Amino acid sequence: MISNITNAISLNIVESDIEKTVLGEKDESLLEALQRANVPVAAICGGQMSCGTCHVLLQPYNTKEEFKSPDAEEEMLLEDSCYYMQGQSRLACQIKVDKQLSKYKIVIVQE
Ligand code: FES
Numbered sequence: 001m002i003s004n005i006t007n008a009i010s011l012n013i014v015e016s017d018i019e020k021t022v023l024g025e026k027d028e029s030l031l032e033a034l035q036r037a038n039v040p041v042a043a044i045c046g047g048q049m050s051c052g053t054c055h056v057l058l059q060p061y062n063t064k065e066e067f068k069s070p071d072a073e074e075e076m077l078l079e080d081s082c083y084y085m086q087g088q089s090r091l092a093c094q095i096k097v098d099k100q101l102s103k104y105k106i107v108i109v110q111e
Contacts, residue, residue: 009097012061015039015108024097030056030106031092041108047093052077054092055109057085063103070094083109 007026011033012019024033031054034041042053055078058067070078070090078089089109095101 009099009102011097011102011106012104013037013039013106013108016110019105024101026098027096029093030095030097030101033097034092034108039108041092042111043093049074049077049091049094052080052091053111055081055083055111056090056092056095057083057088057107057109058090058101059088059105059107060103061105063100065100065103067100067104081109081111083111 005023005025008023009026011022011024013022022033022037022039024030029047031041031043031047044053045051074091074094077091078084081089
Protein backbone atom coordinates (compact mmCIF):
# COMPACT_ATOMS: atom_id res chain seq x y z
CA MET A 1 0.00 0.00 0.00
CA ILE A 2 1.39 3.39 -0.99
CA SER A 3 0.81 4.99 2.42
CA ASN A 4 3.20 2.48 4.02
CA ILE A 5 6.12 3.64 1.85
CA THR A 6 8.13 6.31 3.64
CA ASN A 7 10.85 6.99 1.04
CA ALA A 8 8.95 6.40 -2.21
CA ILE A 9 10.87 6.33 -5.48
CA SER A 10 9.07 6.10 -8.83
CA LEU A 11 10.16 3.19 -10.97
CA ASN A 12 9.40 2.95 -14.68
CA ILE A 13 8.32 -0.57 -15.57
CA VAL A 14 7.66 -2.18 -18.95
CA GLU A 15 5.76 -5.43 -18.65
CA SER A 16 4.31 -7.15 -21.74
CA ASP A 17 4.97 -3.94 -23.73
CA ILE A 18 2.89 -1.87 -21.29
CA GLU A 19 4.63 0.94 -19.44
CA LYS A 20 3.61 1.83 -15.93
CA THR A 21 4.99 3.49 -12.82
CA VAL A 22 5.49 1.56 -9.62
CA LEU A 23 6.57 2.98 -6.27
CA GLY A 24 9.54 1.43 -4.57
CA GLU A 25 10.97 2.18 -1.15
CA LYS A 26 14.59 3.20 -0.86
CA ASP A 27 16.87 0.25 -0.09
CA GLU A 28 14.29 -2.48 -0.56
CA SER A 29 15.02 -4.90 -3.39
CA LEU A 30 13.53 -4.21 -6.79
CA LEU A 31 11.89 -7.63 -6.53
CA GLU A 32 10.06 -6.58 -3.35
CA ALA A 33 8.78 -3.42 -5.05
CA LEU A 34 7.59 -5.38 -8.10
CA GLN A 35 5.84 -8.02 -6.01
CA ARG A 36 4.07 -5.40 -3.86
CA ALA A 37 2.81 -3.78 -7.07
CA ASN A 38 1.62 -7.17 -8.38
CA VAL A 39 3.99 -7.08 -11.36
CA PRO A 40 4.30 -10.71 -12.48
CA VAL A 41 7.85 -11.91 -11.81
CA ALA A 42 8.38 -15.64 -11.30
CA ALA A 43 11.15 -15.36 -8.65
CA ILE A 44 11.01 -19.09 -8.02
CA CYS A 45 13.84 -19.13 -5.43
CA GLY A 46 12.31 -16.27 -3.42
CA GLY A 47 15.25 -13.91 -3.89
CA GLN A 48 18.06 -16.35 -3.01
CA MET A 49 19.89 -15.75 -6.33
CA SER A 50 19.64 -19.35 -7.49
CA CYS A 51 16.90 -19.38 -10.15
CA GLY A 52 17.44 -16.39 -12.46
CA THR A 53 13.66 -15.99 -12.97
CA CYS A 54 13.59 -12.41 -11.70
CA HIS A 55 15.52 -11.25 -14.77
CA VAL A 56 15.02 -7.60 -15.79
CA LEU A 57 16.67 -5.33 -18.33
CA LEU A 58 17.75 -1.86 -17.21
CA GLN A 59 17.56 0.51 -20.17
CA PRO A 60 18.80 4.05 -19.54
CA TYR A 61 16.47 6.77 -20.83
CA ASN A 62 17.12 9.65 -18.50
CA THR A 63 20.79 9.17 -17.71
CA LYS A 64 24.23 8.56 -19.11
CA GLU A 65 25.32 7.01 -15.83
CA GLU A 66 26.15 3.34 -15.92
CA PHE A 67 24.30 1.17 -13.47
CA LYS A 68 26.45 -0.90 -11.13
CA SER A 69 27.47 -4.14 -12.85
CA PRO A 70 26.36 -7.51 -11.52
CA ASP A 71 28.91 -9.53 -9.57
CA ALA A 72 30.33 -12.72 -11.09
CA GLU A 73 27.74 -15.04 -9.50
CA GLU A 74 24.81 -12.94 -10.71
CA GLU A 75 26.36 -12.60 -14.17
CA MET A 76 26.68 -16.40 -14.46
CA LEU A 77 22.96 -16.86 -13.77
CA LEU A 78 22.03 -14.13 -16.23
CA GLU A 79 24.19 -15.53 -19.01
CA ASP A 80 22.11 -18.73 -18.90
CA SER A 81 19.09 -16.78 -20.14
CA CYS A 82 18.39 -16.60 -23.87
CA TYR A 83 17.29 -12.98 -23.19
CA TYR A 84 20.64 -12.03 -21.67
CA MET A 85 21.86 -8.57 -22.69
CA GLN A 86 25.29 -7.56 -21.54
CA GLY A 87 25.19 -4.22 -19.76
CA GLN A 88 21.40 -4.36 -19.24
CA SER A 89 20.55 -7.69 -17.63
CA ARG A 90 20.14 -7.80 -13.86
CA LEU A 91 18.34 -9.87 -11.26
CA ALA A 92 15.57 -7.90 -9.55
CA CYS A 93 16.32 -9.63 -6.24
CA GLN A 94 19.88 -8.26 -6.29
CA ILE A 95 19.13 -4.59 -7.01
CA LYS A 96 18.34 -2.07 -4.30
CA VAL A 97 15.82 0.65 -5.05
CA ASP A 98 17.38 4.10 -5.15
CA LYS A 99 17.09 7.35 -7.11
CA GLN A 100 19.50 6.12 -9.81
CA LEU A 101 17.14 3.26 -10.62
CA SER A 102 14.37 5.75 -11.44
CA LYS A 103 16.46 6.91 -14.42
CA TYR A 104 16.08 3.54 -16.15
CA LYS A 105 13.32 1.75 -17.93
CA ILE A 106 12.94 -1.58 -16.14
CA VAL A 107 11.83 -4.21 -18.62
CA ILE A 108 10.42 -7.39 -17.11
CA VAL A 109 11.84 -10.42 -18.93
CA GLN A 110 9.35 -13.26 -19.31
CA GLU A 111 11.65 -16.29 -18.90
S1 FES B 1 14.39 -14.61 -7.33
FE1 FES B 1 15.64 -16.28 -7.91
S2 FES B 1 17.42 -15.29 -8.65
FE2 FES B 1 16.17 -13.63 -8.08
